[in-house]
Structure formats: structure tokens, C-alpha cells
Amino acid sequence: MSRSHPELRTPPALPEGGLRVIALGGLGEIGRNMTVFEHAGKLLIVDCGVLFPEEHQPGIDVILPDFTSIRDRMDDVVAIVLTHGHEDHIGGVPYLLRERRDIPLVGSRLTLAFIDAKLKEHKIKPVTREVAEGDEVSFGPFDLEFLAVNHSIPDALAVAIRTAAGLVLHTGDFKMDQFPLDRRITDLRGFARLGEEGVDLFLTDSTNAEVPGFTMSEGELVPAIEKVFRTAPRRVIVSSFASHVHRIQQVLDQAHAHGRKVAFVGRSMVRNMGIARDLGYLNVPDGLVVDMKVLEKLPANQVCLVCTGSQGEPMAALSRMANRDHVIRVTEGDTVLLASSLIPGNENAIYRVINELTRWGANVVHKGNAKVHVSGHASAGELVYCYNLVQPRNVMPVHGEWRHLRANGDLAIRTGVHPKGVVLAEDGFVVDLVNGRVSITGKVSAGNVYVDGETVGGATEAHLKDRRNLAEEGVITVVAIVDADTGRLAEPPDFLARGFVHDESTFTEVEPLIEKALARAAEEGVGGAIQLEQLISRAVGQWAHRTYRRSPMVIPIVIDA
Numbered sequence: 001m002s003r004s005h006p007e008l009r010t011p012p013a014l015p016e017g018g019l020r021v022i023a024l025g026g027l028g029e030i031g032r033n034m035t036v037f038e039h040a041g042k043l044l045i046v047d048c049g050v051l052f053p054e055e056h057q058p059g060i061d062v063i064l065p066d067f068t069s070i071r072d073r074m075d076d077v078v079a080i081v082l083t084h085g086h087e088d089h090i091g092g093v094p095y096l097l098r099e100r101r102d103i104p105l106v107g108s109r110l111t112l113a114f115i116d117a118k119l120k121e122h123k124i125k126p127v128t129r130e131v132a133e134g135d136e137v138s139f140g141p142f143d144l145e146f147l148a149v150n151h152s153i154p155d156a157l158a159v160a161i162r163t164a165a166g167l168v169l170h171t172g173d174f175k176m177d178q179f180p181l182d183r184r185i186t187d188l189r190g191f192a193r194l195g196e197e198g199v200d201l202f203l204t205d206s207t208n209a210e211v212p213g214f215t216m217s218e219g220e221l222v223p224a225i226e227k228v229f230r231t232a233p234r235r236v237i238v239s240s241f242a243s244h245v246h247r248i249q250q251v252l253d254q255a256h257a258h259g260r261k262v263a264f265v266g267r268s269m270v271r272n273m274g275i276a277r278d279l280g281y282l283n284v285p286d287g288l289v290v291d292m293k294v295l296e297k298l299p300a301n302q303v304c305l306v307c308t309g310s311q312g313e314p315m316a317a318l319s320r321m322a323n324r325d326h327v328i329r330v331t332e333g334d335t336v337l338l339a340s341s342l343i344p345g346n347e348n349a350i351y352r353v354i355n356e357l358t359r360w361g362a363n364v365v366h367k368g369n370a371k372v373h374v375s376g377h378a379s380a381g382e383l384v385y386c387y388n389l390v391q392p393r394n395v396m397p398v399h400g401e402w403r404h405l406r407a408n409g410d411l412a413i414r415t416g417v418h419p420k421g422v423v424l425a426e427d428g429f430v431v432d433l434v435n436g437r438v439s440i441t442g443k444v445s446a447g448n449v450y451v452d453g454e455t456v457g458g459a460t461e462a463h464l465k466d467r468r469n470l471a472e473e474g475v476i477t478v479v480a481i482v483d484a485d486t487g488r489l490a491e492p493p494d495f496l497a498r499g500f501v502h503d504e505s506t507f508t509e510v511e512p513l514i515e516k517a518l519a520r521a522a523e524e525g526v527g528g529a530i531q532l533e534q535l536i537s538r539a540v541g542q543w544a545h546r547t548y549r550r551s552p553m554v555i556p557i558v559i560d561a
């Protein structure tokens, strides 16, 4: 397999007739998927998502792909293709459109409806081009063909990209559920037809490449969900992704069959289900969905709430119910159904919510104790199937951490793809397809761009390090009034500490250390406030480490007397 070389730098010019592929996100991580294709001087972008922060990135709202490498070339961008409406594929679009508002967004009806709602919040009216499976459209030198794929959101598309450099097939996120609720299966006949034509580069979803076998069908969840509705003595409270229209459909069907009324709770749930219903993706029997006020008057065993917060997000409805911070109070006998995945990194938050709900007396049904979730991604068996159908010349695994990309690449090789044709790249690696061969030819900047409240890209790794340090070690502020003539302390320094365990006497032993440091500085003729502050910072830091084995942030302030 072609592997990455960290020393790689700016790539050479793309040979004429070649195709350049750069993933600015989604490789080596699950999220912020974004791939840039370059051909004949023009750029085509496929997806532009966000990544959600982990615990070591405190205060960060979302993480964006780094647009630096294309910022000067926005006029060359012919379109952004959005494969489906998940946040990790569309969440970055509002930020990309800040660079150039009129880049056409190309996607299916539901995908465009979801992105449109999001852009409204950012007060952006986008230029859109709706497509459906089977459609062929051209943007600049890129001839696109769209194929249906099945995923955990309706209306997902794979995209075939034809240029003079060859035929590329990008699956987007997909799986091969043979019995999906909407009967819209992944277009394997189309995949095979493209395979006959000759796929030069196949970009495939790696998320579940390590999982053997086949991903279960959505339909296999019916018995477990039905059981919840049949046996729940009081209210049923369901939490799932606000975009998982088919999962919510199953919940609505069971609620209807068991004589319950439903209310949607949580901003994104209300919004998305409204969109899905209006566009005909969600089938809601008349009178089933009612207002909260109507629901409250019904007996508990006729009530079903469908809310956000299945990942333990602290501000979402379910977490707030668990924390007694929501008008809806979970009580003894309520049944909570978490019909969702447990995304790695969210486990602690989710189990905290489950524990709290249980403490209030709820019976919590989740994927750990019932068959209430199936993945939206193809497992190894499905990927192998695809490779055998498509028989691509070259393969670039996308969407996944290193272990997923590697596992996916191994599957391709096992089906007969030449190891040299399997390219494992990281974000920012420049992959060129020239004369039917792929190679890594360089690297562009593709770091994390943090959205931090209203600032975009302002927060750096250094800021996050400070935040972690403040959270774990606390802070000591030292105010020292220094006599400008002697360089000595004019009066004892003031100490102010937060988060650093101390009492009244703690800092008495630091004072002489500061005095000593200042005296030495005076002797050596060091007198600038910044230098003195550095000396004080070092003296206090060393003392805290020596005495308490702690490394608080020290903020020295030197004032001339």
C-alpha cells in the first residue's frame, strides 16, 4: 500500500490531464469529511462537514476542515457536492460559503432541505442544484453521475466523477441494507455498470471496515422497539439522532399501533422532522403527532416523546431531563429508549445520563441491553462485495481513523486490487491520478480549525493547552510592586489563586523566593517588566512543582513602584 510520508511538502504542479485528490478532513478521524478534486484548473468539492470536539478540546463547539489551501482558489470551485445531510458532511458549508457565497450546492432534495435550514440560521441564501439518483450533470470539467446509496439518513447519494483523467466513484457514507424502510437500496447494479466501464479510483467509506460480516437491516429492530411500546407501563421517551428519519419512522409506527400520541422535543428534532414530513420522507398518520400541551393532558400510557440528546450532549433535551433541568420530569415507571449508536468518546456522557434516568426510576432500553440500533455504515462483508463488483484499479479508503482506513485497504487488496493501487492518505495529503496510476505527491495544510463561540480559527492548540492546564492545575496570579530604582520588592507581593489548593499560609514561603529572584536580576542588571515577570513565573512554578507536585498556570504582574 502507498503510505504517507510526514516530510512531504508542497506538491509539484499537477501534470496535464491528471486528477488531484486532497482530503481536507475525514482521514484519520471520524468527521469533518471534505474531499477536493482538481482537474484542468478547476476544483470540485465533495462534502464539507464538521468534527465534534473531544474532552481534551474544552470550550470548542465544532472543528472545521482547514480551507487555507483552497482559499486563494475559491473562484476555481465549480460546485460542492453534498452526499447526504449528516453534520459531518454538511456542517462546514456555512463557513465555506463565507469565503464565496455563490458556490453551487449540489445534493438530493432532503440533503438540500437540511442544509438550507442550517444556512438560514447563518442568514445565507445558497445557490442550489437538486439532483436525484440517475441524474447526470456537469460542472466545469467534471461530469457527475449520482447513484442511490442506503445510509442512516434518507436520500443519500454516491457520486461518479468523470474527467479526462478517468472515472472516480465516491460512495459517501453507505451500507447495503437489502430491506430498508423506503425500499431504496444501494444501487449495486449501477456500481457494477461503472465497474464494467472501468473505475480508476474508488473512494469508499471505512467507518465499519473492521467489523466482520454484514450490517443488520433496519427492519431487524422492529421486535425490540415493538416490545418497548407493548410493555411500557407509563410514558415512552425515545431519543435518537434528529436526522435518523427511518428510526423515528419505526418509533412513530409503533406508537400509532399501540395507541400513543407523539410529541417532538428539542429544536433540531422538531425542525428536521417537520422538513422530513413536509417532503414526504416521514409518514405521519393523521392526529398522531400532537402539541406538548395536548400530550400533557393524556394518561401516561398514551404518551410518547421523541427527543434529542442520544449522545449525552449536555444541552440536549434528554440530558436536561436527566438533570431535572427540563419541564419534562422523568419519573418512576417511565421507559426511556435510546434508539441510537454510542459514538466513541461519548460513552461517559451517555452512561451518566442513563444512570441519572435510572435513578429517577426510569427503565432505560439501549443498544447495550436490547437490539435497538444498527449502524449506518457498510461492514467488511459489504465492502468486499463492492470491491468485487466494481473491481477498481485504485482505491482510496476515506471516512475513518487510521485503523479503519488500513482495514479497508486490506479488504481491497484481498479482493485483488494491486497493493500499489491502494492509497492510504492523511488529511492534506495530495493524491494524484495520472495515466491511471495513483501516488502521493505532496501535502497541504489540513490542521484543525476551531469554532469557539463566535470566533472561527482563532483558538489554537496553545489555547487548548492553557484551558486544559487551567482545568487540571488552576491558576496563581502574583502581583509584585517593584521599586524601579533598586529592582527590589516595594512591598510584599499579592497572591490570588483559583483552582489551586491553598490556605492563608501557603504563599508565605514563596515570597522569599521571589525576593531572591529579583535580587539576582538587579545584580545582573535585568530590569524590564517582561523579564521580571518571567523570573517570577519561573520561581513560583518551580516552587509549586517542588512542594505540591502541581503545575498551575502562573500569571505574574509587575508594577513599577
Ligand SMILES: [Zn+2]
Pocket (backbone or CB within 6 Å): 084, 086, 089, 151, 173, 376
Ligand atoms: Zn453519514
